Amino acid sequence: MAVLISLLLALSSVFFTGPAFAATYLEGLLPNGNFEESPKPTDLKKTVIKGKYSLPKWEINGSVEYIAGGPQPGGMYFAVAHGIHAVRLGNEASISQTIPVKPGSLYALTFGASRTCAQDEVLRVSVPPQTGDLPLQTLYDSFGGDVYAWGFRATSNEAKVTFHNPGVQEDPACGPLLDAVAIKELFPPMPTRDNLVKNSGFEEGPHLLINSSTGVLLPPKQEDLTSPLPGWIIESLKAVKFVDKKHFNVPFGLAAVELLAGRESAIAQVLRTVPNKLYNLTFSIGDGKNGCHGDMMIEAFAAKDSFKAPFKSRGKGEFKTVSFKFKAIAARTRLTFFSSFYHTRIDDFGSLCGPVLDQVRVLSIRKP
Template identity: 55%
Template sequence: MDKFKILLFVLIVATCGAALAITDGLLPNGNFEVGPKPSQLKGSVITAQNAIPNWTISGFVEYIKSGQKQGDMLLVVPEGAYAVRLGNEASIRQKVKLVKGMFYSLTFSAARTCAQEEKLNVTVTPTTEKSDWGVFPIQTMYGSEGWDSYACGFRADYPEVEITIHNTGVEEDPACGPLIDSVALKTLYPPRRTRANMLKNGNFEEGPYVLPNTSWGVLLPPHIEDAHSPLPGWIVESLKAVKYIDSEHFFIPEGKRAIELVAGKESAIAQQVITQIGKVYVLSFTVGDANNSCEGSMAVEAFAGRDTVKVEYLSKGKGGFVRSKLRFKAVSTRTRIMFLSTFYSMKSDNSGSLCGPVIDDVKLLSVRYP
């Protein structure tokens, strides 16, 4: 066998069965741009389990081209020209090689089609923890474009894992399932507390992969749906998601990343920190808007143990922020720091999309001379 044939054989093995070692960014063929052969399609329905390179499918899965019509509905793909649609109980999965013991976040884009109450189940197997899975309700759309990106976090308990995205819904028409595109991974490095900040990841710079060709940020699911937060150091302690935003597409008060509280009091983040009873501390932070047409009166409530402050902000939807502080005396050896948005807000672009105030640059320091 000559050298060319040996190289070709190695490439075929790498793309057809073996798990692939990945770096931060899209999974191999994570945007589904390399699709099935014409012989493996019946219309848009994929007929072979391994028809999409690097992926294995089960159930009713369709290969969707951007601009494809379904009745009066035009199907739009957020990145590239192709996406997949998961019908009733259908799934896609891929094996990847990771560093055992490291933390990772999975980001993917999803859009609802004709079903109303769709949910996606994301699992990572094998794992030593029963809770490395997440259920993502996608009936609430936060992005004006009809697509949203989601992230979940997990720990790699084995050097090779299989990532599965599964549509748990059962519709009369299996072609009403959600569209999936742009599946990516990012390594998460656990942040540390420093002398300049008792809070971990107070500037939110460490977080999930933000897809560069999308402009709607990344939704972080509630803590009850996520074993390991994709936002290291923080818990999404609410019934609804919060949004992770970047400076490439939004106004950010400090650094390159921030959090947008997009669902009123149902959208909150929290962190517990070790404190000394009787000692005085100062919690400082910024409140603003993301320059995303989110206009009107906003308010963020900050909590530190039993103490609280409400920061009001009048947004013109064009970017801006105010700084605020909460001074408190610790009454426990552990103090819970939490932020939530007082009001619900919607974008002024007539999209009906939820939005809200941005928080950033969160710092906690003890006061030596109170």
């Protein structure tokens, strides 16, 4: 009996398993998620992949190229930050893969994506019935190694993940470059008696690609039900960045959020509150020790109150904790944060950066 139990436990820890083990915690690259398993030479016409099933583990539609990073014909250069190979999606082209998931569970896809031409390029991500368009015209890192996360909630025990280029460019060779795709099951945190804020320290977030030192961009207009940052809404025009302790200075725990596009980079959460009751809001502001410097400020809004938390960054990974009081006016209070100013790194003026936000707490104030 003991041998049988050990065998079952070993099987349940396998990454992608059959339907009988669909409840296994899911995290890591999709099968051939880094595209290092190449098509057969006979299935390639120069760089264009011939055949719907010629890219191992993926299904392709339209003109999809198999690219090796580095200098390209015609004088272009493609940065492939997460390995050697990537795929480029031409006009109206797509790649897709079906994976096992748990119905009702929240997942985040993490993927390296960048534009390859000067035109506005869009990458459409879909897991039916959910779909989202990621504008790639803003380069957050000048070397083109941007990593994004996109959240979805599973509706059955299988999910068809599709990356699609919905655009039609004058140059058919243009199109988004995709160089790694991973997934992580997320566990939506709940408020506690000690804190009304869910995922207050941003500890629950998307998968971090192994050699990604630039953090993970959380794209704009993500609702809290499917956000890759559980509990939080990314309601701005530009992305915010999920940063980890390994590559950035994080005030508390293992992760935080960098507000890297000024007032265009905002996150929010709706709290359950009691009308006319006083609450205390505390949060930490600092720099990620990533070359971001200067006079920073995070603005916070709760009910009808607004607060400004200034911080002078010397780029050394310092932080401070601030505290404010606000009065709730309804049973739901929207708490919003954004950066007042725009910043770039001192060593790279093409890379956007900003203040790091961490450890957000809201507690009701008891009357004496």
